[in-house]
Amino acid sequence: MDHFLWRILPLLALLSSFLYFYFQNSSKLLQFSHSDCSLLPYNHYWITSKSIVTPRGVISGAVEVKEGNIVSIVKEEDWQGNSKRGHIIDYGEAVVMPGLIDVHAHLDDPGRAEWEGFPSGTKAAAAGGITMLIDMPLNNFPSTVSVETLRLKLEAAEKNIYVDVGFWGGLVPENAFNASSLEALLSAGVLGLKSFMCPSGINDFPMTNASHIKEGLSVLAKFRRPLLVHAEIQQDSENYLEDDANDPRHYSTYLKTRPPSWEEAAIRELLTLSKDTGIGGSAEGAHLHIVHLSDSGSSLQLLKQAKRSGDSVTVETCPHYLAFSAEEIEDGDTRFKCAPPIRNAANREALWKALLEGDIDMLSSDHSPTMPELKLLNEGNFLKAWGGISSLQFVLPVTWSYGQKYGVTLEQLALWWSERPAKLVGKDSKGAIEVGKHADIFVWEPNTDFDLNDDLPIYIKHPSISAYMGTKLSGKVLTTFVRGNLVYKEGKHASAACGSLILAK
Numbered sequence: 001m002d003h004f005l006w007r008i009l010p011l012l013a014l015l016s017s018f019l020y021f022y023f024q025n026s027s028k029l030l031q032f033s034h035s036d037c038s039l040l041p042y043n044h045y046w047i048t049s050k051s052i053v054t055p056r057g058v059i060s061g062a063v064e065v066k067e068g069n070i071v072s073i074v075k076e077e078d079w080q081g082n083s084k085r086g087h088i089i090d091y092g093e094a095v096v097m098p099g100l101i102d103v104h105a106h107l108d109d110p111g112r113a114e115w116e117g118f119p120s121g122t123k124a125a126a127a128g129g130i131t132m133l134i135d136m137p138l139n140n141f142p143s144t145v146s147v148e149t150l151r152l153k154l155e156a157a158e159k160n161i162y163v164d165v166g167f168w169g170g171l172v173p174e175n176a177f178n179a180s181s182l183e184a185l186l187s188a189g190v191l192g193l194k195s196f197m198c199p200s201g202i203n204d205f206p207m208t209n210a211s212h213i214k215e216g217l218s219v220l221a222k223f224r225r226p227l228l229v230h231a232e233i234q235q236d237s238e239n240y241l242e243d244d245a246n247d248p249r250h251y252s253t254y255l256k257t258r259p260p261s262w263e264e265a266a267i268r269e270l271l272t273l274s275k276d277t278g279i280g281g282s283a284e285g286a287h288l289h290i291v292h293l294s295d296s297g298s299s300l301q302l303l304k305q306a307k308r309s310g311d312s313v314t315v316e317t318c319p320h321y322l323a324f325s326a327e328e329i330e331d332g333d334t335r336f337k338c339a340p341p342i343r344n345a346a347n348r349e350a351l352w353k354a355l356l357e358g359d360i361d362m363l364s365s366d367h368s369p370t371m372p373e374l375k376l377l378n379e380g381n382f383l384k385a386w387g388g389i390s391s392l393q394f395v396l397p398v399t400w401s402y403g404q405k406y407g408v409t410l411e412q413l414a415l416w417w418s419e420r421p422a423k424l425v426g427k428d429s430k431g432a433i434e435v436g437k438h439a440d441i442f443v444w445e446p447n448t449d450f451d452l453n454d455d456l457p458i459y460i461k462h463p464s465i466s467a468y469m470g471t472k473l474s475g476k477v478l479t480t481f482v483r484g485n486l487v488y489k490e491g492k493h494a495s496a497a498c499g500s501l502i503l504a505k
């Protein structure tokens with residue numbers, strides 16, 4: 001017996017050390033995922049503030065968060081006799097709002113992660129109060145146009161995102177007439193499709209024409225998901241000549257190359273197709289969403305008419321069209337180059353009016369960065385530089401600062417940046433501070449100004465190409481919660497990237 005024991009002793013020792021390390025590590029893993037996803041050590045707590053933005057108005061009171069969800073909302077008057085109910089985080093006068101949802105961001109990962117990337121892009125989002133963003137299917141390589149390429153996206157994003165991230169799939173000529181390929185892509189979870197009616201600037205993302213879009217809409221109808229379209233169709237530009245008067249360093253030269261008639265032509269064509277989205281139409285159940293509207297003239301009038309006649313259509317614009325005007329853009333400052341272009345000050349005024357009156361439904365960043373070399377800042381050639389604005393971290397203070405003149409309210413910010421975007425992407429668990437929804441919340445100080453200079457912690461990968469650098473903005477984000485995890489607090493992120501991949505079901 002003794003003899004036998006001695007023989008198995010080394011084995012027992014091996015087994016027990018194996019078990020010890022196994023349990024040690026698995027408990028470490030558990031600890032790791034709990035504490036590293038959040039800068040808070042608990043997951044049941046109350047957020048209190050004098051100004052909490054809810055769909056029923058701005059209240060003074062408390063929001064109870066438990067295991068990632070909003071479980072109750074209590075007004076101050078009902079809260080008084082209710083102290084000592086666990087952890088309380090009091091934000092005083094700071095504003096508590098639903099997390100922003102950016103339905104239009106290019107994170108370029110995988111394939112061009114040196115342009116942006118999931119870690120940097122979602123850290124910037126968290127620092128800017130964005131709790132969910134939807135990643136565009138192009139600028140990454142390969143473009144997200146199939147189940148296989150979506151899988152690459154998901155692999156690149158997994159464990160690398162600090163906020164929740166959903167995905168648009170691409171509608172391109174290669175898949176447009178292949179219903180089973182589109183159905184597979186939609187079944188794999190893209191929230192909808194995106195296409196271009198002009199060259200996208202990316203070789204493996206060619207533009208679509210009306211017949212591709214018609215096919216796409218009929219497949220989307222079955223899934224009740226939207227088609228997002230970059231609405232510009234190239235027209236012969238009568239008013240543009242390549243001569244000495246058209247110096248490519250002048251912004252006005254670039255502006256002439258993409259007149260409003262490009263947007264108008266695209267929207268006119270799209271609206272003939274979106275007729276089919278009505279009741280009894282061949283694409284009933286599908287929805288058309290126009291991305292980054294810049295033309296506040298005929299294009300907007302066409303959209304208003306279509307909405308009035310009951311088409312399932314929405315439209316977004318971006319902060320850069322609301323903040324800047326063509327007149328102010330200096331020679332050679334290609335940070336401002338984007339498509340469609342930033343137009344004149346009168347156009348900007350009319351965009352604000354349309355937004356305030358509800359003719360423009362929502363806002364998005366169209367954060368579309370690149371390598372600084374491709375912005376050609378030294379050469380300053382507007383015709384050759386990469387078109388795209390870098391703004392992801394700043395969209396809230398930009399909207400707020402430039403909106404002051406128009407009396408923009410906190411409720412309007414929540415409508416444009418949270419509530420309507422949540423509806424577009426079909427996620428009713430998000431988009432408002434309401435019982436039962438995810439605790440996607442951020443806290444900010446609307447009256448605190450800050451300079452966008454090198455002292456500011458900036459998380460987008462290439463701050464130097466952002467048109468907002470060098471300006472002063474109002475509205476400082478203090479903290480951001482994603483599903484109850486405190487993912488960002490005053491210059492610090494949670495150590496683990498625990499955002500969720502958002503797939504359509």
Ligand SMILES: NC(=O)N[C@H]1NC(=O)NC1=O
Pocket residue numbers: 106138139200201202230337338339340368387388389
């Ligand atoms: N490919 C790409 O990101 N293009 C975007 N950039 C821009 O300014 N407008 C766009 O559509």
Ligand SMILES: [Zn+2]
Pocket residue numbers: 230291292339
């Ligand atoms: Zn676009």
Ligand SMILES: [Zn+2]
Pocket residue numbers: 104106136366368
């Ligand atoms: Zn875009």
